[in-house]
Amino acid sequence: MTGTDGAEGEGAAHDGCLEVEEPGPFTTVQDGGRPGLGALGVGRSGAADRAAMAAANRLVGNPERAAVLESTMGGPAVRARRPVMIAVTGPATVVEVDGTAVGSHCRVLLRAGQVLSVGAPPHGLRNYLAVRGGVTGVRGADGSVHGPELDSLATDVLSGLGPPALRAGDVLTAGRAAAPLPSADLIPPDRAAHTGPVRLPVVWGPRDDWFTDGARRLLVGGEWTVTPDADRVGARLHGPEGLRRARGGELAPESMVTGALQVPADGLPVLFLADHPVTGGYPVIAVVRGAALDAAAQLRPGDRVVFTAAG
Amino acid sequence: MGTADGRHVSGGHNDGGDRVRVLAAGDDAVLVEFPDSDGPVAPAVLPFVAAAAHDRPPGVVDVIPAARTAAVTYRAEKIAAHAVREWCADLAVRATSAAAAGTGTAGAETAGAETAGAETAGAGTAGGPAEPAPEEVVLPVVYDGPDLDAVSAATGLSKDEVIDAHTGTAWTVAFTGFAPGFGYLVGGDPRLAVPRRTTPRTRVPAGSVGLAGPFSGVYPRPSPGGWQLIGTTAAELWQPRRDAPALLAPGVRVRFERQGPAA
Numbered sequence: 001m002t003g004t005d006g007a008e009g010e011g012a013a014h015d016g017c018l019e020v021e022e023p024g025p026f027t028t029v030q031d032g033g034r035p036g037l038g039a040l041g042v043g044r045s046g047a048a049d050r051a052a053m054a055a056a057n058r059l060v061g062n063p064e065r066a067a068v069l070e071s072t073m074g075g076p077a078v079r080a081r082r083p084v085m086i087a088v089t090g091p092a093t094v095v096e097v098d099g100t101a102v103g104s105h106c107r108v109l110l111r112a113g114q115v116l117s118v119g120a121p122p123h124g125l126r127n128y129l130a131v132r133g134g135v136t137g138v139r140g141a142d143g144s145v146h147g148p149e150l151d152s153l154a155t156d157v158l159s160g161l162g163p164p165a166l167r168a169g170d171v172l173t174a175g176r177a178a179a180p181l182p183s184a185d186l187i188p189p190d191r192a193a194h195t196g197p198v199r200l201p202v203v204w205g206p207r208d209d210w211f212t213d214g215a216r217r218l219l220v221g222g223e224w225t226v227t228p229d230a231d232r233v234g235a236r237l238h239g240p241e242g243l244r245r246a247r248g249g250e251l252a253p254e255s256m257v258t259g260a261l262q263v264p265a266d267g268l269p270v271l272f273l274a275d276h277p278v279t280g281g282y283p284v285i286a287v288v289r290g291a292a293l294d295a296a297a298q299l300r301p302g303d304r305v306v307f308t309a310a311g
Numbered sequence: 312m313g314t315a316d317g318r319h320v321s322g323g324h325n326d327g328g329d330r331v332r333v334l335a336a337g338d339d340a341v342l343v344e345f346p347d348s349d350g351p352v353a354p355a356v357l358p359f360v361a362a363a364a365h366d367r368p369p370g371v372v373d374v375i376p377a378a379r380t381a382a383v384t385y386r387a388e389k390i391a392a393h394a395v396r397e398w399c400a401d402l403a404v405r406a407t408s409a410a411a412a413g414t415g416t417a418g419a420e421t422a423g424a425e426t427a428g429a430e431t432a433g434a435g436t437a438g439g440p441a442e443p444a445p446e447e448v449v450l451p452v453v454y455d456g457p458d459l460d461a462v463s464a465a466t467g468l469s470k471d472e473v474i475d476a477h478t479g480t481a482w483t484v485a486f487t488g489f490a491p492g493f494g495y496l497v498g499g500d501p502r503l504a505v506p507r508r509t510t511p512r513t514r515v516p517a518g519s520v521g522l523a524g525p526f527s528g529v530y531p532r533p534s535p536g537g538w539q540l541i542g543t544t545a546a547e548l549w550q551p552r553r554d555a556p557a558l559l560a561p562g563v564r565v566r567f568e569r570q571g572p573a574a
Contacts (some may be wrong), residue, residue: 035372035373035384036372036373037373038374038375038382038384038560039373039374039375039376039486039487039560040487040491040492040556040557040560041488041489041490041491041493041494042485042556047395088549098546099533143422149552150551152555158490159490159491160417160490160491160532161491161551185344187337195449200436203337203338204335205335206334206335206336206342206344207334217399242404249493252377252378252380252497253377253378253486253488254342254378254379254380254382255340255375255380255381257336257337257339257340257343257380257382257384258337259337260336260337275487277488278487278488278489279375279377279486279487279489283503284336287335287336287337287338287340288337288340288389289337289338290337290338291338302529
């Protein structure tokens with residue numbers, strides 16, 4: 001077997017299993033995040049599309065919230081340092097092993113030395129690469145070593161917790177497989193239509209009363225477009241016109257949730273995603289419903305969005 | 312009192328601002344809004360958070376204080392929304408009366424956690440050991456900040472008087488936010504209330520001690536920031552590997568201590 005290194009002698013819990021050849025535009029390690037630490041100023045963070053993370057982990061027999069790689073608009077390319085089982089989920093995309101397409105949403109066994117690369121998805125934004133045993137840490141090309149902080153490996157771009165975005169030469173360590181492989185070795189990718197706008201249901205509030213009736217009608221009646229100003233913190237939206245307030249004054253800083261549509265003074269909403277700030281000072285007109293947060297996390301610049309409200 | 316059917320929990324006047332409201336914040340969070348006060352934080356926020364720490368039903372994930380609100384997040388598959396709202400409403404009513412029964416002032420001092428502990432015990436839910444005294448943290452500060460002159464000019468105090476005012480009273484962590492380990496401190500000398508800088512700095516060094524409005528705070532790590540910087544502390548505000556990663560958690564009292572050469 002090639003790629004043996006000293007760490008493997010310390011036991012399989014932390015062996016170097018994948019080496020990053022190309023990180024892609026922006027690839028981080030993500031997991032279930034850090035729930036319950038909001039009072040310390042620490043947001044949950046973790047995988048932006050949690051269902052896609054869970055699916056990738058299930059395919060390789062991991063717990064659903066084991067650490068995975070989250071790529072943005074394609075990448076990474078990784079070289080196996082030992083035989084390793086992986087799966088890529090998220091939007092359907094081209095996955096190649098040594099230049100041969102093998103498909104996403106299925107289990108792939110890499111032999112030592114083989115290079116797996118994830119192409120940019122034609123729709124959607126973020127792909128998830130799970131490794132059997134789960135990612136347990138990053139040994140940086142610069143000699144740095146990154147393990148869990150506050151029981152999580154998630155990179156929180158806002159708070160600075162977690163390993164930095166992957167770079168070429170980084171080595172990912174993986175743990176021991178915890179459970180047998182499931183009988184299913186592929187799952188259908190999301191077949192949602194990609195021709196029209198993405199529909200995201202919202203619940204009003206907590207500060208919908210800060211806005212005019214016209215603003216509320218515009219939020220759910222208008223079509224919004226994701227601007228290039230979109231990352232793991234949030235996505236800025238552009239629409240027919242700004243959402244107007246019904247009252248003046250400043251909001252005292254208050255807690256923000258994932259999916260919040262926070263409206264700054266210019267009236268253009270910001271959709272808060274996984275690494276959103278724990279507190280904010282602009283009113284939230286509505287919050288995207290929990291079941292739609294994974295779809296919201298796959299919005300990419302240029303995508304059109306229609307918000308819907310029940311009742 | 313304390314029904315949670317609607318947004319408005321406790322009765323009161325017709326207009327908002329003088330009663331507790333429980334506001335929906337998506338499918339798995341509510342925002343508990345406390346009556347207004349003249350101070351920088353509503354007096355009931357910290358009593359609410361302290362009481363919540365003793366009496367948290369399964370499924371509640373986080374209770375996050377802010378200036379006039381506390382957010383309660385929960386796992387919708389483990390606890391029903393109406394159960395969360397009822398729990399919040401009940402706790403909020405008790406926290407509000409605890410705050411009102413505290414020192415009798417609307418200032419930040421009422422926000423001390425001890426009143427909440429007493430009220431919780433009185434309501435028969437705690438039954439455990441007495442509430443420990445609030446933790447006090449002493450932060451040694453070298454008062455060498457680049458905005459000390461500006462603060463002196465804005466307040467009409469000499470630099471030494473600014474420092475004496477900053478070190479002369481105990482502050483309390485009202486809530487956190489902005490960055491891990493960043494605490495919004497209230498209860499300081501009111502003469503120190505200064506506006507933020509007109510143009511925020513793109514990089515404030517870690518350990519910088521700042522003032523903004525009624526708040527003081529310490530930047531745990533290098534970041535942009537618009538507060539008026541008056542000094543520097545070597546204290547480690549944020550250490551993820553420590554048992555309590557944030558030195559300044561809500562409810563903690565903070566006393567600044569002058570260290571090193573005179574300004």
